[in-house]
Amino acid sequence: MTILFVLWAGLIPAVPLFGAEIYRKREDKLRTRICYALFFLQLIASAMYIIAYFKL
Numbered sequence: 001m002t003i004l005f006v007l008w009a010g011l012i013p014a015v016p017l018f019g020a021e022i023y024r025k026r027e028d029k030l031r032t033r034i035c036y037a038l039f040f041l042q043l044i045a046s047a048m049y050i051i052a053y054f055k056l
Contacts, residue, residue, distance in 0.1 A: 002053075009050050013042040 020035035 005053060006050055009046040013039055013046055016042060 016035040016038040020032050020039065023031040023035060
């Protein structure tokens with residue numbers, strides 16, 4: 001169960017990267033930057049959830 005949680009929490013930040021790729025191809029710089037910002041925020045949140053999970 002722990003391995004599944006870590007894999008799931010690790011894959012969630014990848015979702016905005018798919019959006020960033022789509023918007024990059026459309027040459028929409030604003031939405032591309034928003035997707036990258038969401039990626040980094042989600043990466044931090046996922047890391048914090050994983051750390052909190054192992055501390056319990």
